[in-house]
Amino acid sequence: MELYCLESDIAVRALPDPNILYDDRVLQSLLTIEDRFLPQCSYFQRVQKDIQPYMRRMVAGWMHEVCEEEKSNEDVFPLAINYLDRFLAVMPTRKSYLQLLGAVCIFLASKLKDCRQLSAETLCMYTDNSITTQELLDWELVVLGKLKWNMASVIPNDFIEHIIRRLPLPKDKLPMVRKHTQTFIALCATDDRLAMNPPSMIATGSLGAAVCGLQLDHSDQRLSRDNLTDLLAKITNTEVDCLRACQEQIERVLTTSLQQGQQDGQETGVRAGNKARKQQDQSSTPTDVRDVNL
Known part of the structure; x- marks a missing residue:
């Protein structure tokens, strides 16, 4: 009997290990080494x-x-x-x-x-x-x-599951909160003004912005903006004022990004009209970064 190895294009991930996610020592280790x-x-x-x-x-x-x-x-x-x-x-x-x-x-x-x-x-x-x-x-x-071959960096994503599982979030909202938090983290990575912030602060600030943006405080007072900030600061041993400032900065970055997106959309429409009248040299990359080299 022949055996065939059928590989799927869909990556299969291991299930979260509760022994890791609920062990405070793991979170503390991440907080200890993140500055490196x-x-x-x-x-x-x-x-x-x-x-x-x-x-x-x-x-x-x-x-x-x-x-x-x-x-x-x-x-x-x-x-x-x-x-x-x-x-x-x-x-x-x-x-x-x-x-x-x-x-x-x-x-x-x-x-x-x-x-x-x-x-x-x-x-x-x-x-x-x-x-x-x-x-x-x-x-x-x-x-x-x-980088001295030191590539296993601690990044904000490493903190998401540890923090989420310590918050009183509705289970049916976890996928949405997780996805929004990852989006905020990716947005933060594009902004150089946030590059010096520890990963734990980016993660907590992004998670706080995600929860507030989804208005989950309507169903649980513990998730109100002030209560949530206090809880997140306690989980990650962060100063409340620093965390609040980080979250506000993240929200400003989001606002700027949305405004830039609208402006780019308008410029795209103008460029499309110009292209119909005149052929232009365009890069096939998703974003044209050739201007950096000029």
Whole structure:
């Protein structure tokens, strides 16, 4: 009798382990080591001379769109951004190499977090073949060396399940809260002003913003804004004022992002009309980051 191995395109994940999620020692260990994986400094002032904050936002947006397009594990993008920030904090980099660095960071994060990693060829395609596979592989070793092969970073996503299971949330709302929190975390990763915040603070601030945005306080007074902030601060041993400030900053980033999205939509309509009248040179990448290299 022949045996056939039938592999599905759908990744099968292990079930959450309650022994890990309900053990306070695990959460405490994450809180203890998270600072080791933060950028060593605000690198725009101290390290980078050629790269500006808007360039980082552009390449982060491109990285997010690549991960979304490829349906990568939700941990890949925040982890890739962690690698990007840590590298830029220790290594002066020319702006012409920024997209290559972003591709390498996705490549490494995908290897660590995805059951089916993104190939070098795929990532080069997303740069409109402005980089080669050999360049990507060479830079992979450079990034690994500068990060001292310390790649198992603590990211905000690592805290989500630990925090959610310690909150009085309705079980039927957990998937929605989880999804909104992951969206906020990804949004935070695109904003350089939040890069120096500890992952636990980004996670708690994102979770607080998600719960408030879903208006779950209507069904449980314990989830009112002030009560929720106090509870989240207690869970993660965070100062209430710091957490409140972080959550407010996250909400401002969301507002700015929505306004930018509306503006981009209007500009897209204008560009579509212009395209009908005149052929333009366009990149095949999800986000055109060629302007960074100019």
